[in-house]
Amino acid sequence: MGIPKPILKLVWKNTEKGDIKRLAMQSAPDGVKEICDIPYIDDGKWQHKLDVYYPEDKENEQLPVIVDIHGGGWMYGDKELNKYYNMVLASKGFTVFSMSYTLWPETIVPEQLKEIAEALLWINNNLSSYPCDRKKIMLTGDSAGGQLALYSAVLSRSSVLRDVFSVKDCGLKFTCLGLVSVVADMGSNSIISLYTKGMWGKNYASSPTSRYMNFRDIAKFSNLPPTVLITSSGDVIAQRQTISTYNKIKELGVRTELYNYGKADGKHLPHVFSVLYPYSEYGNDAIDNMLNFYRDTF
Numbered sequence: 001m002g003i004p005k006p007i008l009k010l011v012w013k014n015t016e017k018g019d020i021k022r023l024a025m026q027s028a029p030d031g032v033k034e035i036c037d038i039p040y041i042d043d044g045k046w047q048h049k050l051d052v053y054y055p056e057d058k059e060n061e062q063l064p065v066i067v068d069i070h071g072g073g074w075m076y077g078d079k080e081l082n083k084y085y086n087m088v089l090a091s092k093g094f095t096v097f098s099m100s101y102t103l104w105p106e107t108i109v110p111e112q113l114k115e116i117a118e119a120l121l122w123i124n125n126n127l128s129s130y131p132c133d134r135k136k137i138m139l140t141g142d143s144a145g146g147q148l149a150l151y152s153a154v155l156s157r158s159s160v161l162r163d164v165f166s167v168k169d170c171g172l173k174f175t176c177l178g179l180v181s182v183v184a185d186m187g188s189n190s191i192i193s194l195y196t197k198g199m200w201g202k203n204y205a206s207s208p209t210s211r212y213m214n215f216r217d218i219a220k221f222s223n224l225p226p227t228v229l230i231t232s233s234g235d236v237i238a239q240r241q242t243i244s245t246y247n248k249i250k251e252l253g254v255r256t257e258l259y260n261y262g263k264a265d266g267k268h269l270p271h272v273f274s275v276l277y278p279y280s281e282y283g284n285d286a287i288d289n290m291l292n293f294y295r296d297t298f
Contacts, residue, residue, distance in 0.1 A: 005105060008195070012076040019081060022276060026084040029091040031056050040099060040122035041115070050099035050119055051079055053090035054131050063095045064136035064294070067123060067172075069116060069152070071143030071181075071272060074199050075104040082142075085287075088278040092291060095132050097123050101148075108201045109148075109186070110165055110209045116152050120170035138176040138294045142272040143238060146182030150215060150245070153177050158221040164208050176294045177227040180286075181238040181272045184245045187213025192241075215245055224254045228293040230286050232261040234268025255297075259289050 028034075033056045041048035054063060066089050070082045078100040086096045099119040101112050127134055141149030153174055155167050162169060186196035187210070197204060197213070204210050212218045227249050231242035239260070246258040261269050264282045274286035 008073075008075065012073065015072075015076065019077075023080070023084070026279065028084065028087050032087045032090045033059065034087070040119040045102070047078070047100050047102040048115065048118075049079075050097055050122070051083075051086070052095065052097055052130055053087050054095040055090060055093060058093065059131050061131050062133040063093060063131045064298070065127070065132045065134075065138070066094045066096045066178075066294075067120065067137065067139050068096060068098045069139075069141035069145035069149045070098070070100075071141065071145040071275070072103070073195070074109055074112065074144045077103075082275055085275045085278045088284075088287065089291070092287075094291075095130055104199045108204075109199050110201070110207070112148060113151055113155065113165055114167055116148055117155065117167045117170050120152065120156070120172050121168055124171040135173075135175070136298055137172055137174050138178055139172075139174045140178030140180065140290070141182075142180035142275045143183055146179040146238075147184055147186065149177065150179060150182060150184055151218070153224060154218050154222045157223045158218075161212070161218060161221050164212065174225050176297045177225050178290050178294065179227065179229045179242065179245065180275055180290075181231050181235050182229065182242050182245050183238050184215035184241055185213075187217075192237075216248060219248055219252060222249075222252060222254075224249060224252065226255040226293070226297045228256070228290050229258045230261075230274060230290060231258070232269035232271075232273055233263060234273075235271045237271045257289075257293050259286060261286065 032053055035052045037049045040050050068086055070077055070079055079098045086098045090096045101115045139149050139153050155161050156170055229242050229246045231239045249256045274283040277283040
């Protein structure tokens with residue numbers, strides 16, 4: 001038995017109010033070009049569109065690429081949530097792609113992974129239209145978006161799992177993975193599973209994908225690229241999961257780094273603080289740590 005949908009919708013409605021206020025107080029950095037609402041599936045749905053950001057003065061260069069997947073508990077938000085975060089990333093010398101995807105309960109997590117694979121395939125087929133270096137691509141996501149990024153990275157490297165999930169080969173070779181407050185275990189017996197299990201479908205237990213609801217279940221297929229993770233002491237939603245994911249990835253022999261922030265100015269930094277507040281001192285520091293890790297993989 002999961003958490004009733006009306007309660008979940010109320011929680012995210014309150015989150016939306018906070019996001020509206022937060023985004024209204026932020027603005028675009030100078031010198032970043034944005035190309036918005038490009039369909040990656042030509043079906044007219046707003047969920048199937050992506051944005052591209054890059055420095056205006058570097059449009060004739062081949063820049064390292066970042067592909068970002070927004071969070072929102074698999075049931076809230078769109079690419080606009082991470083707009084200024086992505087523009088900050090672009091301002092630091094990167095071409096950034098950011099997509100929306102269909103949300104639960106209109107769809108389920110395995111179907112979201114199919115949509116993201118379509119977005120990644122579109123990016124693969126259109127990299128040459130933008131200032132992109134195909135040999136330098138980082139996939140990143142925060143919270144639920146971190147889970148979708150982690151799974152997408154694994155699926156991109158495992159034909160076996162692509163068959164299980166019925167996901168297309170996106171053709172991209174990721175050189176780095178960035179996970180911010182990742183919720184990687186959706187089928188665990190922890191209290192969070194009351195929220196997450198239903199997002200794999202009403203009859204999820206009979207689905208072939210139900211065996212792979214936790215990162216530990218797909219780890220043997222992973223062959224992950226170098227991975228950097230970010231969390232904080234105030235990350236009540238995902239600090240433990242981010243740390244356990246880091247430990248599992250480290251056990252696999254993958255080069256990895258964890259940035260686990262403590263208090264800042266006497267206060268605990270919240271869940272996905274670097275995404276929410278990219279202009280803050282500590283948000284910018286976390287972003288720089290992630291990007292420096294990425295640069296070290298070149």
